[in-house]
Structures are given as C-alpha cells and as structure tokens.
Amino acid sequence: MINSKVQIGLIAGVLIALGIGLTLYKAISLDLPLVPDQYREVWTIESKTSFTPTRTGNSSQTATPVNVELRLPSAQAGWVILEEHFASSGFGFSIVEQGDANVARWTRQSLDRPTTLYYKMQIYRASDNLALPGLPVSVAQKPLLEPDQQAAMDRLLDRLQQQSSDIESFVQLLLQGISA
Numbered sequence: 001m002i003n004s005k006v007q008i009g010l011i012a013g014v015l016i017a018l019g020i021g022l023t024l025y026k027a028i029s030l031d032l033p034l035v036p037d038q039y040r041e042v043w044t045i046e047s048k049t050s051f052t053p054t055r056t057g058n059s060s061q062t063a064t065p066v067n068v069e070l071r072l073p074s075a076q077a078g079w080v081i082l083e084e085h086f087a088s089s090g091f092g093f094s095i096v097e098q099g100d101a102n103v104a105r106w107t108r109q110s111l112d113r114p115t116t117l118y119y120k121m122q123i124y125r126a127s128d129n130l131a132l133p134g135l136p137v138s139v140a141q142k143p144l145l146e147p148d149q150q151a152a153m154d155r156l157l158d159r160l161q162q163q164s165s166d167i168e169s170f171v172q173l174l175l176q177g178i179s180a
Contacts, residue, residue, distance in 0.1 A: 030080065031126050040124050042082060045073075047119040053111045066091075068106040080126045087118040108134060 002010075026032050032040055055067055072095070075081050086093055091106040106117050145153060157175070164170035 030082070032124075037087040039120075042122050042124045045121050045123065048116055049119075050114065050116040061104045064110070066106075066108045070104045070106075070117075070119060072102040072104055072119075073121070074101065075123070078126050079123050082122040083121075084123055085118075085120040089115075091117070 008061060012013070021035070027034050047070070049068065049070065053064070068091075072084070073081075088106050091108045093107075094105050096103045104119060128134050160170055160173050160177070164173055
C-alpha cells in the first residue's frame, strides 16, 4: 500500500507533466505564442444550413428519412484548423472520408418541421511569412487620357480635395459626383 503523501505527489506529478506536455504541444505543433505580448489572429467561420423537409406522395404519409451532407474545408495555404464544432438537435452525426475530402453527415429517420444545422470552425495562419501560392498579382496601369480629359480630371480632384476632410469624405463626394 502506497502512503497517501506519495499518492498525492504522484497525482500532482502526472498533472504537472500533462500541463507541460499540452503547453509544448501548443507552442511547437500548433505554433501558437506563449508570451503575452505575442498574439495570433484566430478567425471564426460559421455555416448555417436551413431547410424544410419535403414529403413524397400524399401529405398524410409520414416524413421520409433525412440525409444532409456538407463538404468540410481543408487547411490550405498556411492556414491551420484549430477547432471545429457541429450543432444539430436530434440528428445523428458523423464525419465521412470521401476521396481526399471529409464530409459532415447529419441523418435522421424522419423530420416534419423546418430545421437548421450549424458548423463552426476556428482557423489561424501558421506562419506570417507564407504567401498565397499561385495567385498572380497584377498592377493596374494608369489610364491614358487626352490632354483635355486630364485637365478636367485634375480640376475635379482638386475641387474634391478642397471639399473633403479625409479619404472617406473624398470617396463619398466622388461617388456622389459620379452618380449625379
């Protein structure tokens, strides 16, 4: 029989080791910061699927089985999925692998009222220096204006700059001028 002080020491040691292990996992595997002055932006993306079940045949017949599938996004271009949450009252739920993608599947034997299914994920960028692959960046060329068009444009811009106090009011006046 182990002394109660030794038992408490073992339990405390296991809990400390577990805490250190989770902290190292957070810092190394998930690349999340550990110190207060560093932070990582975490984005929450939500999906809501609402539908009304339909009946086949006459309206007195019982409702048919319901099978709803949602293709789940995968981590791409340096983004890491931190958490996923699924909500559905009274539905069976499973995640099924279909080829290279995962699909969330909600099932129910019968449904006679409109319902809503929810999916929420939290993602973050694993590294700040990763660029999006394969997206060409194009720089718009300056429009070629005739000399009289350029003079009219310069007068318009000068007038708008005098009438505006900041960029927001400048754009607002410009849009009002264009729509008038």
